[in-house]
Amino acid sequence: MTLQGPARRITIFIGESDRFNHKPLYAEIVHRAHQRGLAGASVFRGIEGYGASSRIHTSRLLSLSEDLPMAIIIVDTADRTERFLDEIAELVTGGLVIVDDVHVHTYAGGSPS
Helix, strand or coil, X not given: CCCCEEEEEEEEEEECCCXXXXXXXXXXXXXXXXXXXXXXXXXEECXXXXXXXXXXXXXXXXXXXXXXXXXXXXXXXXXXXXXXXXXXXXXXXXXEEEEEEEEECCCCCCCCC
């Protein structure tokens, strides 16, 4: 797949403890993106944050949290991301989903090991 020029980025903010069918929600979203052939998806674990609940979640030693913030970032064309947003609407029942128009400069796989 080649992806260059205008594209769209979906960023989904959820909690580490969010689940779908007893499986981490972030994993379900990434696996669905992969199954649909989207250009790429990555998950980032935050060290501190808060959302709609206004409860701060942190990884600091004295206040360990089991629900750290997670960000899932997915990039592909506008059409493909729009269809994917419709699919994951049922999965993300809490959290924040944002969509940005972006410009892809380089999209290339690394050399095989």
